[in-house]
Amino acid sequence: MSHRSWIYLTLAIVGFALPNIFFLWYVQSNAWHLDFDAATAALFGNRLVFAFVADLLVASLVFFVWMFREARKLAISHAWIFVLLTCFFGLSFAYPFFLFIRQRRRDATRRISSDRSG
Numbered sequence: 001m002s003h004r005s006w007i008y009l010t011l012a013i014v015g016f017a018l019p020n021i022f023f024l025w026y027v028q029s030n031a032w033h034l035d036f037d038a039a040t041a042a043l044f045g046n047r048l049v050f051a052f053v054a055d056l057l058v059a060s061l062v063f064f065v066w067m068f069r070e071a072r073k074l075a076i077s078h079a080w081i082f083v084l085l086t087c088f089f090g091l092s093f094a095y096p097f098f099l100f101i102r103q104r105r106r107d108a109t110r111r112i113s114s115d116r117s118g
Helices: 003-029 036-043 047-074 080-089 091-117
Strands: none
Touching: 003 080, 003 091, 036 047, 047 080, 047 091, 080 091
16 A cells, blocks of 8 residues: 555544544433434534534535546445535545545556556
């Protein structure tokens, strides 16, 4: 695996772990019960938090557009899985994980083309 692949994989692990630590703290503070009404009220409770939520939604949309284009270009199948990963685990996990998969595909393509020319 290339150095860049390791970086992307490390960022994906951090992007999975860090937000989920805070999510677990939130759920634990509510006696291990996820109150969707309270969570929604917290997400849209004031304009500052809503600004962060809106930014995250726009960034996710941009990621989806770019990701599907890249997946088609590099023949990465099942790209829709990254939409699910974003929805369930967050952009901070799904984006670097896609970059990891993309980099592995690019490295494999380079290896195959150098084997054919060498």
